[in-house]
Amino acid sequence: MMAIPAKATCRLSETQVRFKPVVVMVGPTAVGKSRVAVEVAKAFETEVLTADSRQVYRGMDVGTDKPVPEERQAVPHRLIDLVDPDESFNAGLYRRQAVDEIERLYRDRRLPLVVGGTGLYVRTLLKGLCDAPPADLTVRAALRQEAKDQGYDCLYARLVDVDPAAAARLHPRDESKVIRALEVHQLSGRRMSEFQQEHGFAKRPFSALIIGLNRERGALYRRIEERIDWQLAHGLIEETKQLLAQGYQRDSAAMKGLGYRQVAEHLAGEYDVAEMVRRFKRDTRHFSKRQMTWFRKEPGIQWLTIKESESVQHTAALVIGQVDRFLTTLRED
RNA sequence: GGCGCCGUACCCAAGUGGUUAAGGGAGCAGUCUGCAAAACUGCGAUGCAGCGGUUCGACCCCGCUCGGCGCCU
DSSP states (O other), rough: OOOOOOSSSOOOOOHHHOOOOOEEOOOTTTTTTTHHHHHHHHHEEEEEEOSSSTTTTTTOOTTTTOOHHHHHHHHHSSSSSOTTSSSOOOOHHHHHHHHHHHHHHHHHTTTOOOOOSSSHHHHHHHHHHOOSSSOHHHHHHHHHHHHHHHHHHHHHHHHHHHOHHHHHHTTTTTTHHHHHHHHHHHHHOOOHHHHHHHHHOOOOOOOEEEEEEOOOOHHHHHHHHHHHHHHTTHHHHHHHHHHHHHHOOSSSSSSSTTTTTHHHHTTSSSSSSSHHHHHHHHHHHHHHHHHHHHHHHHEEEEEEETTTOOOHHHHHHHHHHHHHHHHHHHOOO
């Protein structure tokens, strides 16, 4: 077991703050990010900024694997419980709030520690979004209705006409992204592809150290199953029942999340408990694969493969060491 | 020991003497610029248990062998 460095740098120097450093921990679901993050946050006397598109919903606790009260008491966690499950939320809204939290920490000369598995949110935070107008639910609903009335093929044909470059980049059947591109054009009169080209993920407002946590696939899948068994034994079904009773619709973004979806389908009588558990686990395995597909091609991630027998403290010590080295590179010379 | 049924991919499974051996599940690989735990896309048999035979041509018909199941003694 590796010793934790005697005294980690807790407060950033004025110089370091000017670099706008941010440490990011990413990785597939159930890899053990949150536990490690708590230890790292303690070492640097800072907070955990979550990058998780599901933990933003209030009342969805067991199923989103939110940090337990003891953890939240030991280390403040931000960007959790931001909206109700029927409110819309997205990467743009996330970015605005995350940037605010980071600025607040800089004023206190503390190191921002971002932790989460939502790749889009992390990328959006570190590289921004293009200047296209934000989501407009009214326009979107109208386009969706149009697809229903006149057939979806019409919409894709229109995108090919209006913004051929965007259409070429999207699969013709990827309805949600085709609608987004049309929405942008309708709202701004400009092409989505132009906004994207102008932006090009070129801006880098922060100096980021990105650490990717991973495990051997078999071990990761075992942890996923164990966590799901735990969630089901600790109130996920009751939590889902309560959300449904409060009127949250099964087709809302929040209720389409892993676990809630399968439990709700089971409660609606679509299949039995065994089938619900099977699907929940399978879909979560698929999700973790997709996360890895995303992170693998994201540049600049320093990967750390956690060994099966490795303690949280050991992993945390490795991360802390990397962060220390990262901070010493932030000097003006 | 006798009789009968069966053997097609990791699993389930359709199939016809002659296009390229359906389909489903699981798995794997990937896409992504304001719903991202979402949405969307792509991919497995050069071979039908094995070996012979019949035939212009066999996964399909015949024989033997192996394996599984059932019944009888």
